[in-house]
Amino acid sequence: xxxxxxxxxxxxxxxxxxxxxxxxxxxxxxxxxxxxxxxxxxxxxxxxxxxxxxxxxxxxxxxxxxxxxxxxxxxxxxxxxxxxxxxxxxxxxxxxxxxxxxxxxxxxxxxxxxxxxxxxxxxxxxxxxxxxxxxxxxxxxxxxxxxxxxxxxxxxxxxxxxxxxxxxxxxxxxxxxxxxxxxxxxxxxxxxxxxxxxxxxxxxxxxxxxxxxxxxxxxxxxxxxxxxxxxxxxxxxxxxxxxxxxxxxxxxxxxxxxxxxxxxxxxxxxxxxxxxxxxxxxxxxxxxxxxxxxxxxxxxxxxxxxxxx
Amino acid sequence: xxxxxxxxxxxxxxxxxxxxxxxxxxxxxxxxxxxxxxxxxxxxxxxxxxxxxxxxxxxxxxxxxxxxxxxxxxxxxxxxxxxxxxxxxxxxxxxxxxxxxxxxxxxxxxxxxxxxxxxxxxxxxxxxxxxxxxxxxxxxxxxxxxxxxxxxxxxxxxxxxxxxxxxxxxxxxxxxxxxxxxxxxxxxxxxxxxxxxxxxxxxxxxxxxxxxxxxxxxxxxxxxxxxxxxxxxxxxxxxxxx
Numbered sequence: 242x243x244x245x246x247x248x249x250x251x252x253x254x255x256x257x258x259x260x261x262x263x264x265x266x267x268x269x270x271x272x273x274x275x276x277x278x279x280x281x282x283x284x285x286x287x288x289x290x291x292x293x294x295x296x297x298x299x300x301x302x303x304x305x306x307x308x309x310x311x312x313x314x315x316x317x318x319x320x321x322x323x324x325x326x327x328x329x330x331x332x333x334x335x336x337x338x339x340x341x342x343x344x345x346x347x348x349x350x351x352x353x354x355x356x357x358x359x360x361x362x363x364x365x366x367x368x369x370x371x372x373x374x375x376x377x378x379x380x381x382x383x384x385x386x387x388x389x390x391x392x393x394x395x396x397x398x399x400x401x402x403x404x405x406x407x408x409x410x411x412x413x414x415x416x417x418x419x420x421x422x423x424x425x426x427x428x429x430x431x432x433x434x435x436x437x438x439x440x441x442x443x444x445x446x447x448x449x450x451x452x453x454x455x456x457x458x459x460x461x462x463x464x465x466x467x468x469x470x471x472x473x474x475x476x477x478x479x480x481x482x483x484x485x486x487x488x489x490x491x492x493x494x495x496x497x498x499x500x501x502x503x504x505x506x507x508x509x510x511x512x513x514x515x516x517x518x519x520x521x522x523x524x525x526x527x528x529x530x531x532x533x534x535x536x537x538x539x540x541x542x543x544x545x546x547x548x549x550x
Numbered sequence: 551x552x553x554x555x556x557x558x559x560x561x562x563x564x565x566x567x568x569x570x571x572x573x574x575x576x577x578x579x580x581x582x583x584x585x586x587x588x589x590x591x592x593x594x595x596x597x598x599x600x601x602x603x604x605x606x607x608x609x610x611x612x613x614x615x616x617x618x619x620x621x622x623x624x625x626x627x628x629x630x631x632x633x634x635x636x637x638x639x640x641x642x643x644x645x646x647x648x649x650x651x652x653x654x655x656x657x658x659x660x661x662x663x664x665x666x667x668x669x670x671x672x673x674x675x676x677x678x679x680x681x682x683x684x685x686x687x688x689x690x691x692x693x694x695x696x697x698x699x700x701x702x703x704x705x706x707x708x709x710x711x712x713x714x715x716x717x718x719x720x721x722x723x724x725x726x727x728x729x730x731x732x733x734x735x736x737x738x739x740x741x742x743x744x745x746x747x748x749x750x751x752x753x754x755x756x757x758x759x760x761x762x763x764x765x766x767x768x769x770x771x772x773x774x775x776x777x778x779x780x781x782x783x784x785x786x787x788x789x790x791x792x
Binding site: 244245246247248249251252254255284285342343440451476477480481505506 | 576577579581588589590591657690694695725726727729730731739741743746761762763764766770774789790
């Protein structure tokens, strides 16, 4: 879907359910991702959102950027809340209190809310098979509280709680592979997406909402503030992450893998790491470690995609 | 711009005079299925017949396609009556008869509780894959892109979109807007390396002078340069390296 450009973009839905005027940093690709997601979902949507950047920037009392019913949750329970919403609405429709209607139930959270704190409720909601979509906006650290490391922070990244210095090379553990954890729940739909590929993202979110049962979409959201890059480069780094296979774009429909974007030429990870302030301390040896890991993971995904064919 | 009030399913809603009923319904969260209508394409709508509703006006009732029916003061719309459901069932079954393999139509059918079509299934010689001949692609090509490379060919049962005489069109710019707009994903567009294939023509792509990635068909660059007066050198580099 990334092949579409110029003229096709005029055909994208013009209504905005996540409006402008919110307080995201300059160049925030996460806010862009939310905007595209809301374009894909449309107005018949209920959103439960965990605490995190997107909640902070979009709902400073008494203002709101949302045009849909929106519930703010604690870090851990957005998946639990949305499964309650889904069950409640289903019961009300059955009893005839509200008319039968297709409503999208969507839980959203950052990587901290998803991979660290909300993991239990998320796992429960996926396992119970509610007709819901969970969307993780992964900016690879707790950005709104001041760039603390999360379990989604990649190996080698410098954050305020995994600082790089004489005795440390930044984050020394590997990034938690959330999409694979979601796949392991045997849910109908899992996908990875990135706002640098908007058509692909919109298509995947639409698919996730249409599929009956639980769906999980993992969106890599470049954070210029936390990644220490220029705001105007946010989209570019999203593309670099995908072209260097650090974050491959794929979808898993009922257990069958499909690569949705194949880089024209696989870039070395240095292209992606270079220019990011959080990686600038890395030595060649550490970059080689990252490259090996990326190659290994990408081969795994490729192999799974081939098996599915 | 005159603000008026119309009634949809017993609910009074605000609308702008002459706005399409489907748009008003969607703004107010009332579900009406539609395939061939696109809000950004002015001439679209009216051919798939899936969005039929009852329009009560001046003491009369008519079945109309909500996508191109104008909202007027005193109009009352009913979207979920037995008549609408019965007629729509026939429409969807006929669509299913034309394109038995389309996921979109199948889903629409399931939603209305239709399991299979009563009619002849179009398989074998007349097999058209997924196209429902709604002509949205041709309207997009004309209105949004402005090249009119494709149009509806033939008449009646054999009507389908295509380039003149099914020959590779010199007017086509390979932008793929038709493939994007198609409600049933019937238009095939494949990218292989620096070649894009669509409507039986191969397009060579412009490669970025920095990263070497092919990113836009040459014909599309020609068209943009011709219509906007943008300098050609602007397209030497891909959006990442400008």
